Every structure is written in C-alpha cells, then in structure tokens.
Amino acid sequence: MSAEEAVPATAAPGRVERKRGRRIQEIVTTAADLFGARGYDAVSLEDVADRLDVTKGSLYYYFSSKDELVTAAIETLGNEWTARLEALPAAHEGPVADRLRALVREHIGIAVREYPAALRLFLVPQEWPAAQQARIKALRRRHDQFFRTLVEEGVASGAFTVTTVDTTLQCMHAAMSQTPGWCAHLTGRAQDRAVEEFTDTLMMLVGVAPTSASS
Amino acid sequence: MSAEEAVPATAAPGRVERKRGRRIQEIVTTAADLFGARGYDAVSLEDVADRLDVTKGSLYYYFSSKDELVTAAIETLGNEWTARLEALPAAHEGPVADRLRALVREHIGIAVREYPAALRLFLVPQEWPAAQQARIKALRRRHDQFFRTLVEEGVASGAFTVTTVDTTLQCMHAAMSQTPGWCAHLTGRAQDRAVEEFTDTLMMLVGVAPTSASS
DNA sequence: CCAAACTTTGACCCGTTGGTCAATACCTGA
DNA sequence: TCAGGTATTGACCAACGGGTCAAAGTTTGG
Structure with a gap:
C-alpha cells in the first residue's frame, strides 16, 4: 500500500498542504453559512x-x-456566486435584455434559495483593517462586473434607457440584496413567482418593460 | 405614604410630566442619532x-x-420623517408622476443629508419581543402608505406601468435605504446631483422615463 | 425652610466574546 | 516503533455590555 509510492524524492510536496487547504475550506464554508444567515455580529x-x-x-x-x-x-x-453567474449560458446568448434578465433572475434565485441574507456580508464594517476592506471591495467589483458589462452593452445598443449606469447598478444591487428578506416566508411556487416579479421590476430600471420579455 | 391626593387647584397638572417628557425626548433624539448612524449592535x-x-x-x-x-x-x-414627507406641498398637487418624483426626491434627500443610514433601523431584530416588533411594523406601514397611495393612483390612472405594487415599493425602499451609503463621500452640489440621479432611476421602476420630468 | 418626590450616580453583578497558550492527542513517514 | 510535525484541546484572560440597586443629590410644592 505504500511501497509502490513511486514518488519518493520530494515525496508528497503538497499532500499536507492540500489537506490543510481542505480543512480551511471546510471551516470557511461553514462560517460563510452562518455569517451569511445571521450576520457578522450575531x-x-x-x-x-x-x-x-x-x-x-x-x-x-x-x-x-x-x-x-x-x-x-x-x-x-462571493467567488462561488460570481462563478455561477458567469457560468450561466442564458447570460451569454440572445438579445441583451434577455441576457440581463437571466442574470438578474439567477442572482436573485441564488440569494433567495441558497444564501439567505448573505449579501449583507458585503457591508464591510468601517473599523476593519484596510487590507480586509480592500479584499472585499475587489470581490464586489468583480461580482458587479458582469452586470455592468451587460447594462453598458444594452445602453450602447440603445436597448436600455438608463440615467446613469452606476446609479442603476446600485439600485439593482440594493434591491437584489434585500429580496431574500422579503421572500423569507415564501416557499416553492410562491417563491419562484416572487423571483420572477422582482426580476421584471428590476428590468424596468433599465427601461425594459416586463411584457416585452418574449424576445 | 401620600395623603395629599387632594391636588390643590390642579395647580400644575403636567409640569413635572412635561419636564420628564422633554428629557425623554432629549434622550431619544440623541439615541436616534447614534443608532441611526452606527446601527443597533455598534x-x-x-x-x-x-x-x-x-x-x-x-x-x-x-x-x-x-x-x-x-x-x-x-x-x-420614523414619525418625524413621515410627517415631513406628508407635509411636502409638491407631493400633493400636479400630475401623479411629478408628485411621486417629489416624494422620492425628498425622501432620499432627508436620508442622505440628515439621517445617514438611519433606515437600517427598520431592520428589526427577529429576537425582539413581539410588542416592539409590532410598534415598528406599524410605523413602517404608515411610512410606506404615502408612497403606496401615489403608486396605486399612478397605476390606476395609467400613468405608471408596474408589475406589482408591492414589489415595486419594496425595490424602491431598498434602493432608497442604501442611498445614504453611496452618497457618504459626496458633499454639496455633487450630493444634490446624486439625489437627482437616484430619483430619476427610481422613477423608472414605475415606468416613468427620466426625461419626461419637465416640472 | 423642610419634606417628599424626582434624578442621577457609581459601584457592582454576570454572561458573552475575542483572543492566548501550554499541554496533549494525532498522524505519518521512516 | 519512534521522532517530528500537525492538529486540537481546555483552561484562562481581559474587555465589554446589559442590567440592578442602594445611596446621595436635586427640585419642588407648601
């Protein structure tokens, strides 16, 4: 069971590290769960x-x-979330309005179904060390990027009418980050419907009426 | 322990009470300031x-x-805030879109200029006694009422296009409650401009394009 | 000017929480 | 089987924060 370890020299350079890494992930995941659900202080x-x-x-x-x-x-x-959004096929093909709609719907869906109140984590305590703050800000920036890209494209192509891209994005995120709270009491179908509703409403922020969805 | 139940000439029936009342107000105001700025836990x-x-x-x-x-x-x-909104003349005359716009602008303005982050107070801790929760919920309801009335009127008259009044209102409040944070670094003119921008953006939630603002 | 009512103090209790650390248990490779 | 690194424990600390209370200070009406 051990004799055939044909990797004697510099035996297992990463074995231990990898194990440690996994443990860290375990801890971090658990922590993310709790903090996401109840918030930093709690x-x-x-x-x-x-x-x-x-x-x-x-x-x-x-x-x-x-x-x-x-x-x-x-x-x-944040990374997991961002990755999932970026991996969403529907956000990469079709009219820009549909792509944005898919992205928003997915984002809200993840928030509601998997990370209740998780976004509150992005509200970094002011008293934190600069390093920490920077890490989280960078994360946020990357997370927003996809949304920003689509909105900008929509504006450029004339499909969207927005006052300011920044303002629009902020309003969107504000609303999305609180949807979990509003949906807290809903389950199953009702929850799905709520997600749709919020998606439609948010699409109005970019000037796309909900009925025009068909594409 | 007290025979003087025969309050003489109803002398100063409220003097003492009034003084106490004023003190309470003083305390409450100060507390509101602090809690509004830094939040419950902090x-x-x-x-x-x-x-x-x-x-x-x-x-x-x-x-x-x-x-x-x-x-x-x-x-x-909350009461003070609500009262100020209700006392806003521009929110009582003219086309419904203009009225709502005035209301939103004023709301954001107050939030940004006077109660930084105050709205976070409305996020009542779940573990609070029911009585407390009820008080705050009632407050919120009254606070929302004015917005709801206008939105409903706009929808009824065909001036607005909204998916769902509830959803629309929630998105609006979410965005408004976070504007102070976004505006934290701004001052003077820049801040005013930001308030305008957010107002315009939020008007899109009810299907009113920003350019139609005229008024 | 006094006594009763009203306010405020400051010491104190106690549970919680972030953080430390020496000692111990656990592996793992040789 | 044993040495050495790795992981975990559990006791402990200091600070903080909500809450209590008897005692002392202040007002006020008569």
Whole structure:
C-alpha cells in the first residue's frame, strides 16, 4: 500500500498542504453559512466551532482573527456566486435584455434559495483593517462586473434607457440584496413567482418593460 | 405614604410630566442619532449616556431596556420623517408622476443629508419581543402608505406601468435605504446631483422615463 | 425652610466574546 | 516503533455590555 509510492524524492510536496487547504475550506464554508444567515455580529466564533464539532481555539490555528475568518468566508461566498453567474449560458446568448434578465433572475434565485441574507456580508464594517476592506471591495467589483458589462452593452445598443449606469447598478444591487428578506416566508411556487416579479421590476430600471420579455 | 391626593387647584397638572417628557425626548433624539448612524449592535448604552453627559444608569430610569430605547428612537425618527414627507406641498398637487418624483426626491434627500443610514433601523431584530416588533411594523406601514397611495393612483390612472405594487415599493425602499451609503463621500452640489440621479432611476421602476420630468 | 418626590450616580453583578497558550492527542513517514 | 510535525484541546484572560440597586443629590410644592 505504500511501497509502490513511486514518488519518493520530494515525496508528497503538497499532500499536507492540500489537506490543510481542505480543512480551511471546510471551516470557511461553514462560517460563510452562518455569517451569511445571521450576520457578522450575531455569530460568535464558538458558534462556528460548534457547528464544526471543534473548539474555538482550533479556529485560531488557521485564522488569526474573527475578521480574517469572516473576510475569507465572504470571499468564498462571493467567488462561488460570481462563478455561477458567469457560468450561466442564458447570460451569454440572445438579445441583451434577455441576457440581463437571466442574470438578474439567477442572482436573485441564488440569494433567495441558497444564501439567505448573505449579501449583507458585503457591508464591510468601517473599523476593519484596510487590507480586509480592500479584499472585499475587489470581490464586489468583480461580482458587479458582469452586470455592468451587460447594462453598458444594452445602453450602447440603445436597448436600455438608463440615467446613469452606476446609479442603476446600485439600485439593482440594493434591491437584489434585500429580496431574500422579503421572500423569507415564501416557499416553492410562491417563491419562484416572487423571483420572477422582482426580476421584471428590476428590468424596468433599465427601461425594459416586463411584457416585452418574449424576445 | 401620600395623603395629599387632594391636588390643590390642579395647580400644575403636567409640569413635572412635561419636564420628564422633554428629557425623554432629549434622550431619544440623541439615541436616534447614534443608532441611526452606527446601527443597533455598534452602539452601547454607554455611548448614548456619554453623549448626554450622563451615566448609563440614568437611562434605566426612563427606559427599561436597550430594546425599548431603540424602539422609541426608531419611532421618533420614523414619525418625524413621515410627517415631513406628508407635509411636502409638491407631493400633493400636479400630475401623479411629478408628485411621486417629489416624494422620492425628498425622501432620499432627508436620508442622505440628515439621517445617514438611519433606515437600517427598520431592520428589526427577529429576537425582539413581539410588542416592539409590532410598534415598528406599524410605523413602517404608515411610512410606506404615502408612497403606496401615489403608486396605486399612478397605476390606476395609467400613468405608471408596474408589475406589482408591492414589489415595486419594496425595490424602491431598498434602493432608497442604501442611498445614504453611496452618497457618504459626496458633499454639496455633487450630493444634490446624486439625489437627482437616484430619483430619476427610481422613477423608472414605475415606468416613468427620466426625461419626461419637465416640472 | 423642610419634606417628599424626582434624578442621577457609581459601584457592582454576570454572561458573552475575542483572543492566548501550554499541554496533549494525532498522524505519518521512516 | 519512534521522532517530528500537525492538529486540537481546555483552561484562562481581559474587555465589554446589559442590567440592578442602594445611596446621595436635586427640585419642588407648601
């Protein structure tokens, strides 16, 4: 079981690291879950540790502070989310209005169904160290990029009518980030309908009436 | 312990009460300021007391808990705000689109200029006693009423095109409640311009293009 | 000017929470 | 099987924050 390890020299350079990496991911994922659901203040490190069946002290073996853990959690959450949006086929083909609509719908859908209130994480505490703030801001920028691209394209092609791209995007994100709260009491079909409604409403922000959806 | 139930000549029936009332207002106003600026968790009772040049203990002479103080603060803030919106002349005459526009602009203006981030107060902690929650919900309902009335009127008269009144209102409020954050770094003219921009953008939610603004 | 009512103080209680650390358990490769 | 790194524990600390309370200070009406 071990003799045939034909990789003796510099044996397993990454084995240990990889294991450590996985553990970190585990922790970060769990943390993201909790922080996403209840917010920064409301979740203590013991809550996180408990969920992992571990002691608080262990967390400090991997992270040097709560802020760092939270930042990592936000990063994980954000990257995963962004990746999923970027991987959405419907957001890459067809009329720009339809692409944006698909993107918005997916975004809201993920927020509502998988990360209740997660976006509140993007509200970085002012008192955090600059480094942390920068990391999260960069994340946000990347996350917004896809939306911005589409909106700009729509404007350029005359399909959208927006006052200012920035303003429009901010309003969109504000509304999207709170949809989970509004949908909290809904389930199944009703929730789906709500997602549709919000999507349609948000499309009006770029000047696309909901009925014209057909494409 | 008190035989003087025979209040003489109803002398000053309210003198003492009124003084107490004023003190309470003072406290509540200060609290509203702080909580509005930094949020529930980030403000301790000592912060409030400090600002009033008083000891934490004193606050408990007027309020039985932090929750109660905060609730009172929210109520004060909310009522004042609502009253100012309702007193806005421009929101009572002219085409419905112009009225709504004036209302939105004023709302955002107040938020940005006077109550930075105050609206975050409306996010009531779930773990609060039902009574408190009810008070704030009622407040919110009254606050929304004016907006709802106008939107409904616009829809009825065919001036607006909205998917759902509820959804539209929620998106509007979400965006409005976060505008202060976006405008935090702006001052003077730039801030005014931002308020205009957001107003125009939000008008698109009801299907009114910004250029038709004239008024 | 006094006594009763009203205010405020400041010391104190207690649970929570972020953070530290020496000691111990666990692996793993040789 | 044993050494060495890796992971985890659990006890502990200090600061903070909400809340209590008896005692002392201040107003006020008579």
